[in-house]
Amino acid sequence: MASSPIRETATVAEQDPGPIVQRILLGAALRDAREDKGLSSTEATKKLGWYAGKLSKVEQGDKGVTDKDLAKAVAVYEIAKDREGVLKQLAAEARRKLPPSRVPEWATKYVNLVAAAAEIKLHLSDSFPGTVQTINYARAVLERSVVVSQADVERMAEERTRRVERLISANTRIWLVVGEEALYREIGSREVLREQLEHVRSLATAANVTLQVMPYDGGAHSCHGTPFTIISLIEGRPGIVYTEGLTGSDYLGGEHVRVYNLAYDNLRAAALSPDKTLALINRRIKELT
Template sequence: MAKDMDTPSMAELYGGRLRRLRQGRGWTQRELGSMIPVEHSRIAQIERATGAKPTLQLSRAFDRIFDTDRLFEELWPYVHAEAYPNWSRAYLRAQARALEIRGYTAHSVHGLLQTQEYARAMLSVGRTLKTPDQLDERVAARMARQERVFAQHGPHLWVVLDEAVLHRPIGGEEVMKHQLAALLAAAERPNITLQVLPYSEGAHEAMGGSLDVLDMPDGTALAYREGSDFGWLVEEPEEVKYYSLLYDRLRAQALPPFMSLDMIRSYMEDSSARVPAQPQRRRLAQVQLQQPGGWELRRNRGRTPRRPGPGQQA
């Protein structure tokens, strides 16, 4: 739905408040930028709500300079949420305030741990993406959301990744290797814990999408389920309790953190050996189809053999 032309966006409200405060002090955009420091063109973009959006770090700098008691820090999540579909905005606002975030992802690295290149590859697909500018906005917003997690006193982030996440080379082999290295580096932080749920665990209740459980400052908890183009925020206490217990079961099924990091390291160092290049896969398929019984594979292509576990590769 198009935005009402008479209703300002959150970015416009943020920029308008910044402009009035700056002008009230008699400062130019260049003078304000020099206090942070940041280019004066960035200040102009934020005030006009065009181009780059403010980061969390920049918002905190504005609050410090203007003594605005976290005004810009509290507006920041709403500004960035506008780049996302309506159904995810309430979740993003809650995530920005959560004291602990427990996440499970089945198909991709959790958004709070994605590299910029990986995030761009992920966000470039999907029916909710409309324009290249929107892609740039979403990538910038995702990177900005990570600032809070990697800050000195960031929330605790506990992520369980399905083994399939490590196996899928989103963005290509080099992007994926860089992403796996970033996961290993993130796991060294005291507020971040990573586990891998191996294929050998079989079916489980969270298959088919992602799950986040958020512990909020007021002592309540929220849950969020998301698929490729839909999502819903769960606030009913009994439902949240169900998803919290579900997440605890996933943690229990997953490999311990140290073994999980060994698996991530193994995939990073041996990714090319695990997944043949596309031309090689085609050649192997042709050879297989020409063998006795090979065409039976085509007739039953919906039935795929179980992938060997780590260390069981031929």
Template sequence: MTHISALDPGASPLDYYGFELRRHREAAGLTQKQLGDIVNYTGSLVGQIETARKLPTPEFSERVDAALGTGGLLSRLVGLVLRSQLPAWFQQVAELEVRAAEICTFQTHMVHGLLQTPAYARAVLGTLDESDLDDRTAVRLARQQIFDKAEPPVFWMVLSEAALYQEIGGRETMRGQLAHLLALESNPRINVQVLPFSAGAHAGLQGSFTLFQFAGDPAIVYTEGYGSGHPTVNPETARDCSLRYDHLQAAALPLRDSAGLIRRTMEERYGEQRARDGAPVA
């Protein structure tokens, strides 16, 4: 067990967060239970976060910032804390997501993590490994905070039609995930195109990839294997993937038609089933 007296704020972002939480709570003259009552969490949870035994969430951070008048300190720290909990091989990619001006991704079999719903992300992460699933899901979802920045990146996703039919997490989870994609339709900075089965052979047959574009810096291409990621700044690779992405976008359905296909799939494949008498079927 970690003892609060031995907590080293320089040991990790999580330790630093806990140290600052404790410092500001004590400066306010509050016990852990009193602070917990104010922000509608248990005092035990406050203590676990202060001793770096539990991950904070963005919601917890916002409530404590408001309660302690920290000027948004913990809300600024929580993104760093959660990114630090990502697998070591993926942490660099999470930093690229934060810095990128434009992110273009092609996905063959599932929705990209930046657009996943909590239930969908949990189902993906829980495959063969349900350990620390709540924390791992929170860490993945925290990456989506890049869209809340003053100048969020422009995000393009070309999604294989197969991903609409790959039933991850069950019918309700898929219905929620596709509904989430449709809800993004009015956001000009988040764009989803579906590559239909009718496209046949296409420029993405070699697999999924993501292209990060930066203001004033070379583009970076990211591909992924089993338990490892492969970012590269090789200009030839970047040019090749950029060309491939252009062809994928050309072969994909336009934005409005893509939304129409997502909507039809959601209603026809994952809509509420009814018995012959009209009653809903679970």
């Protein structure tokens, strides 16, 4: 049985990234244990005595496990004793409750994943994503949302501005590719857009941040009409793809992650280099002054 995924899980757990992330890590460890045992999802479900669909939810991190559930999985997958304790700790911490966050309920998982990420790859065509927004830019975006209460706009905008500060201080690797339209769409006002551009220009000076722009004249590329984020919790592991709509979000794993990573690599190759991107941003800032 492969031991590295569970050892890596222990390392992340020691950083206490939060119950949602720990639930995802536990699910990934159990999936790896099942695959190492050579069991299909159907075979494992039968041996575990779980209802149809429960195993999938557990492995995706959408459902926690009881001590009884975990003990059954340990027996069926023949997980070694020295790693059973790590999984028990994760299962217990994954059941902890956190204070409600100032984001829509369906976005809570994303916020916790980003907070625990080792690497984040973001792509958005027409604007800058929440992870790198200034408070005025975030406020302007949130005020036009049809799913965010006006009473929550200010607190959510403040949380967005703190998010990137935490990522920078934690030395999280951040890759950001935006369409050139993001440099021209005056969200809030010309002044707000200029402030936002100055902000991302400043962020790009950090050693762990790479900023690129896909220019108008760049032609076709691999990610048309597909905003997404790839979140890697552990360096060298495939990660999770996050996509979002107006009323909900989706988390993709497995083969989806490979495809999105390939598309992102192609996107970065087609985009302007970081130096040319900064030159373009500097010209745009001057135009807005």
